[in-house]
Amino acid sequence: MTTTSAIPHVRRGPSPHERKLVFTAYALITPFLVVFTAMVIAPLVYAGFLSLFQTRLIGGEQFVGLANFGKALTDPVFLAGVGRMSVFLLVQVPIMLGVALFFALAIDSGRLAGSRFSRIAIFVPFAVPGVVATMMWGYLYGEDFGPIAQSFRAIGLPAPALLSDDLILFAMMNIVTWSFVGYNMIIMYAALRVIPTELYEAAEIDGAGAIRVAWSIKVPAIRPAIMLTVIFSIIGSFQLFTEPTLLAAIAPNVIGTSYTPNMYAYTLAFRFQDVNYAAAVAFILGFVIMIVSYVVQLSGRRAEARR
């Protein structure tokens, strides 16, 4: 941490001018603080408060401390949902970010004809609302009427059951990848654009080829941006809701009401009227996301330090 040198060495009482500055600063962030407190902090505190109670259909509400959390940690339905999302995370995120990185490097290399068009074309799916994207893919996946199944049959092959228990998670990974590759690519591409070009010149003089430059200069240089996309993707994966909820309409027996932890929390709160347990489930999900994100970030920093 070397950026703290701006602070003066000797600490006197704040001058009137400084005091005015501090006041202005607080005045400027007040609108944010008010909204943040009302919309984020207060609901969080309230949800935390709710999670300490148990409401039973008979007998009403009572204080149970952390019992809801204990229940959630041993709830097979919740754990199955977390397990599914972990598989999703481990398979989908590397593929999506790998593809995004590849596209970002390809467009940045300047060797691509029509790179501006490609950039927009890859980004466009992100502009398609998740609901529309899922309905569109749901149609493509359809077993009887979907073009994928029909093409397989046309050439005499058995159609893959994309909406079956075995494959639907992968079908969902495909939808999410399709939607978010462009978004992640743009973040990485923006980071690539700010790398000083002298580095490339130096590398070229040293005899490095394009691939070598990409691997040894570009990727390390945009490591923070990649880390950002990783964290975003982890959060997104665990919070999966729209895609499975919509696919449940065409594969109702494969996707139950608790396929993902978020769907489970929703079902608990709004179908079974168990707001308290739903709050506990949501909190634990939040903790899981925090822990995974932290571990990933930490290991990223370790790797950085080792270099």
Place this chain on the structure above:
Amino acid sequence: MRTTTAMKLGATAAVAALALTACTAPADDISNADFETAMSTPTTISMWAWAPGIENQVAMFEEAYPAIDVVLENVGQGGDHYTKVRTALEAGTGAPDVIQLEYQYVPSFVLTESLLDLAPYGANDVADQFTPWTWSQVTNGDAVYAIPQDAGPMGNLYREDILAAAGITEAPVTWDDYAVAAEAVRNQTGSYITALSGNDAGSFLGLVWAAGAAPFSYDGVETISVDLTGPATQEVIDYWQDLIDRDLVSTDPSFTDGWYQGLANGTLAGWLTAAWGPAFLQGTAADTTGLWRAAPLPTFDADNPIAGNWGGSTLAALSATEHPIVAAELAKFINTDPEATLKFATEQFLFPTRTEVLTSPEFAEQESEFYGGQRVNEIFAEISATVDTEFQWLPFQDFVAASFVDTLGKAISEKGDLSAGLAAWQDAIVTYATEQGFTVQ
């Protein structure tokens, strides 16, 4: 410091919520004078319902009671509707006065004391207008929680041409006949005679109901019983297990695109469905006009046929209403006024619950081109008379329906062990009920 303030805030909210749910309507009967005053005082009340064309009946009500203004809103169908009603009740504001409520959800709303007991508002006076089983669905002792609107006694819709191609010229009367027909249809035409779907607890429970089983009961307070593994339900399970094992029925989920296509293109040669099914199918498989026929559901005992019900709705007044007299009258008027109920039956295709409409020539003698000129209504009216009156629902039907999909429903769709699925369903329900503080018998 911060935590204590938050706790106080939350505690106040909880107390307020308790106070709101605690108030109930007076038990004394409403006098004629009170009724006249209420109905002639300019009042606006709101109703949430999704029955198609119900604005017709609302208009008739407003004509009969010019002082009352009804705001009708469709906030969604089924699950979405209940979620919004629950949310509004929980919030304490914004809930309507009258709601559409399916039979299976009546106990769930009785449990939370959300429904106004309509008995003091003269509801018992109209009891004998309704088919006995629909009335028993909305009452508990003397209390009347809703007024039946439409029903879904179950029958059998089938493609006459496909069954004929398989050599079956008469509608199967018993389940044994049905199995023979299923085999013939599968072998001769390649179609399935029907689909047993694992995504909808309602249709499966309709079949259980038709077997004379009454697996659930609720005393209106805190005691329930769950007996899904009893002999009558087991008989249903064994029957379908056999058909599934022999690949004679499809197990595709219902109300999905593939299923609609199956009905339209003949890969599904029939649909065991409710009395609202004929009109629904007509819209789904328009190209097959004239090829379909309706018949009663097959039965285990040909001498003593029992029918089941799937679906249908009521209108109920919420206990939080500020205008209980008007709300009760709205629910009662729409579902008992002769003109309003006949219009429901003949123009909006809701299957009637009033015996007068069931037997009226305008309804019973309607001939349907889609069903080759058959008097479909008459057939279902006869079925309606045989629906068992004992069947009850649990006061947490949302859980029952959701856990069906994860247990027995999964076994059906995977063509697995249905008995094991049924046992898992039973266990899930009992565990949940116990956790929720019910006394399970």
